[in-house]
Amino acid sequence: MEDRENYNPNTVRLWRAYKTAKEMCMDRGYNILEDDTTLTLDQFKDKFCDENGEVQRNRLNFSAEPSEDMMRKHALPPTKHNPDPAPSCGRIWVEFNSEDNVGLKHLREYMGHLMQDNFYVGILITPKPVTGMGLRLLRSLSSTDAGPPGGIEVFVEQDLLVNITKHELVPKHVLLSREEKAQLLERYRLRETQLPRIQVTDPVAKYLGLKRGQVVKIIRKSETAGRYASYRWAI
Amino acid sequence: MSHDVVEIDPEEEVSTNAPVARPVNKRNLDTALKHARMLEIRKRIEREILDSVEILISFPSSTDADPKRPSAHDAAQFCKLVKDFQPSDFQELIEERNISGQCGYALCPRPKSKAPSTAKKQCVWTDNGPEIVDRKMLEIWCSKDCTRRALYVQAQLNQTPAWLRQGGIDDEIELMVDKAEERPQIVLPLRPKEVAPQPAKQEAPANDADDIAAAWLARDDALAALAMERGEKPGPLSRDDEDNEHLVTNTIKERVGNSEPPVAPSLARDAQSHLAIEGHVPRSDRKAAKDGDGDSENSEGEESDWDLDLS
Numbered sequence: 001m002e003d004r005e006n007y008n009p010n011t012v013r014l015w016r017a018y019k020t021a022k023e024m025c026m027d028r029g030y031n032i033l034e035d036d037t038t039l040t041l042d043q044f045k046d047k048f049c050d051e052n053g054e055v056q057r058n059r060l061n062f063s064a065e066p067s068e069d070m071m072r073k074h075a076l077p078p079t080k081h082n083p084d085p086a087p088s089c090g091r092i093w094v095e096f097n098s099e100d101n102v103g104l105k106h107l108r109e110y111m112g113h114l115m116q117d118n119f120y121v122g123i124l125i126t127p128k129p130v131t132g133m134g135l136r137l138l139r140s141l142s143s144t145d146a147g148p149p150g151g152i153e154v155f156v157e158q159d160l161l162v163n164i165t166k167h168e169l170v171p172k173h174v175l176l177s178r179e180e181k182a183q184l185l186e187r188y189r190l191r192e193t194q195l196p197r198i199q200v201t202d203p204v205a206k207y208l209g210l211k212r213g214q215v216v217k218i219i220r221k222s223e224t225a226g227r228y229a230s231y232r233w234a235i
Numbered sequence: 236m237s238h239d240v241v242e243i244d245p246e247e248e249v250s251t252n253a254p255v256a257r258p259v260n261k262r263n264l265d266t267a268l269k270h271a272r273m274l275e276i277r278k279r280i281e282r283e284i285l286d287s288v289e290i291l292i293s294f295p296s297s298t299d300a301d302p303k304r305p306s307a308h309d310a311a312q313f314c315k316l317v318k319d320f321q322p323s324d325f326q327e328l329i330e331e332r333n334i335s336g337q338c339g340y341a342l343c344p345r346p347k348s349k350a351p352s353t354a355k356k357q358c359v360w361t362d363n364g365p366e367i368v369d370r371k372m373l374e375i376w377c378s379k380d381c382t383r384r385a386l387y388v389q390a391q392l393n394q395t396p397a398w399l400r401q402g403g404i405d406d407e408i409e410l411m412v413d414k415a416e417e418r419p420q421i422v423l424p425l426r427p428k429e430v431a432p433q434p435a436k437q438e439a440p441a442n443d444a445d446d447i448a449a450a451w452l453a454r455d456d457a458l459a460a461l462a463m464e465r466g467e468k469p470g471p472l473s474r475d476d477e478d479n480e481h482l483v484t485n486t487i488k489e490r491v492g493n494s495e496p497p498v499a500p501s502l503a504r505d506a507q508s509h510l511a512i513e514g515h516v517p518r519s520d521r522k523a524a525k526d527g528d529g530d531s532e533n534s535e536g537e538e539s540d541w542d543l544d545l546s
Contacts, residue, residue, distance in 0.1 A: 099334075101330075101334050102334075103330070103331045103334035103335070104288065104289055104292065104331050105292065105331070105334060105335050106334075108289075131327065131330055131331060131334070132323075132327045132330075133285065133288055133327045133328075133330075133331055136281065136285050137285060140281070140282055140285060143278070
């Protein structure tokens with residue numbers, strides 16, 4: 001690591017949040033350039049800072065396309081009416097908000113933008129937590145059809161300073177596709193309600209953008225067995 | 236509740252995939268439905284509050300509206316929307332309005348005031364001397380008057396969330412009327428208590444019978460009010476009684492003390508009263524009965540004053 005004393009702390013924070021956001025999208029299966037996740041602070045500064053050394057947050061926004069793998073993972077089973085359904089994933093838009101307080105108004109604007117440009121999911125990264133009413137709006141979005149089909153996720157910059165999945169105590173979480181989930185339930189003769197659960201508000205679940213009903217495989221290291229897999233049903 | 240229902244295995248009950256068309260314990264079904272309805276109502280109301288806040292962010296309808304004299308339509312709508320709020324919801328409405336740069340009072344079209352400087356903490360002079368407050372606190376309202384008006388409304392809001400409010404409590408929101416600016420301090424709305432029936436001593440004894448009748452009437456009124464507060468009929472229904480779903484089928488009766496005055500105990504009443512120990516008369520024939528039984532001391536049906544509980 002270089003000498004960070006010379007940099008504005010705000011720049012360093014944003015650099016780290018940006019890298020984590022990119023890594024997060026990559027771990028979810030979007031097409032992200034490898035270079036973006038290994039960006040050095042100098043490169044970041046050259047790319048996104050104006051002449052005063054201030055980071056221009058609107059330059060940080062990016063969109064990403066899902067990769068082939070991800071499309072396969074999110075494929076829906078074909079039905080009679082729809083023999084070739086579109087996978088339940090799509091383009092993502094990641095926006096770094098510069099407002100101090102994000103309220104209903106901003107969320108509505110953001111939703112409008114997502115809908116207009118046909119994004120499937122949106123991630124909003126804010127410097128401060130969203131207001132209470134904003135959280136309520138986000139909660140109500142999941143139960144109604146308003147907003148983009150994949151929903152909106154909001155992260156606070158603070159939470160993205162460190163990529164939590166890189167920590168040694170955090171085991172690897174792998175999302176299972178519908179098919180894999182069916183196989184799992186078949187193999188162990190389970191109903192999905194009989195699986196252990198994970199909350200969708202769990203930090204790793206939020207990182208992976210889990211939706212209710214999805215199943216993750218958690219692979220831990222084990223002294224006796226080498227590797228040990230367990231499964232969690234997101235709720 | 237029928238008695239010939241099949242008891243459900245608790246394991247099966249947990250599963251959500253189980254087929255529905257099975258003989259189900261009616262009581263369990265009722266309970267589940269009741270709770271599901273309550274949740275549904277709660278969700279609906281939360282959604283309504285969210286919608287209300289979104290409407291109120293872009294209030295009032297015209298830019299030259301006067302917060303002192305809001306148009307009748309605006310005022311009526313404001314009162315209607317705000318009625319289901321809790322004070323915390325109202326605070327959030329103020330916060331949302333501030334984010335969009337408006338004065339916190341929803342009937343005021345002016346922008347919020349600017350603090351004298353951009354420092355994070357600022358010193359202001361109040362009645363209690365200088366005070367250091369956040370800059371945010373200074374940038375909520377456009378004027379003192381709006382503060383007063385908004386807090387006047389907030390003070391009237393019900394603390395209980397709207398989905399728990401019982402029927403029968405008539406909470407109309409009242410706006411601060413125009414003359415308020417002459418009043419020096421905030422006057423909270425008065426909720427007059429119901430006048431308790433007077434002991435009626437100062438009246439002449441001539442209309443004694445009338446007084447007694449009035450007192451009985453007042454008592455009936457009070458009982459009716461109590462019943463209404465419990466959500467019983469008659470009276471406006473509480474929210475979750477919309478489908479007359481009652482899990483508790485027992486009717487509650489107000490316990491009214493019987494009208495006979497208590498009588499002081501007298502010695503002459505009972506011949507054995509001299510044997511009583513704090514009101515209890517020990518039976519004198521027990522020993523004799525025991526002796527008659529002989530030595531069967533642990534016979535089953537035997538009564539004794541004491542009991543050694545070995546189990």
